[in-house]
Amino acid sequence: MDRMAMPPEEMSGGGVTIRLGEYVEPQAPTHVPILSYKIDIAGRAVGEVRLRLGDSDDLKRYFGQIGYEVYPAFRGRGHVTAACRLALNVMRELGYEEVWITCNPENFASRRVCEKIGGAHVDTVDIPVGHVMHEHGILQKCRYRVVL
Structure with a gap:
């Protein structure tokens, strides 16, 4: 896979625009670069979507590649x-x-988003003791896979 392509600065569809807000260098806890996009509706920021660029087991099992x-x-x-x-x-x-x-x-709302965008629920995994999520009281994660 060619991961050297430049990400789009902006993309629109479904009444929403996402605009690249910042590129975050790799750092704990994910140790991968992150593209942070602002979600914009008619010129008003309503949220964020973050793309974690990597393929590590930690991303696929616990953090996810999109937040x-x-x-x-x-x-x-x-x-x-x-x-x-x-x-x-x-x-x-x-x-x-x-x-x-x-x-x-x-988080049923988030689970529904995953389903609406074509994610297949693969499994629900336990967060291992000692993992940063476990230390913050997060004990399980549902995992959804979206084939592009």
């Missing part, structure tokens, strides 16, 4: 689903053939 957040006032309107579809296009452009997304088992 997202929508600000509370904008939840339940499909903005994250639209933004994640755009994020999948970015990952495809960067040469990925599949993407792993994880979420907490009790």
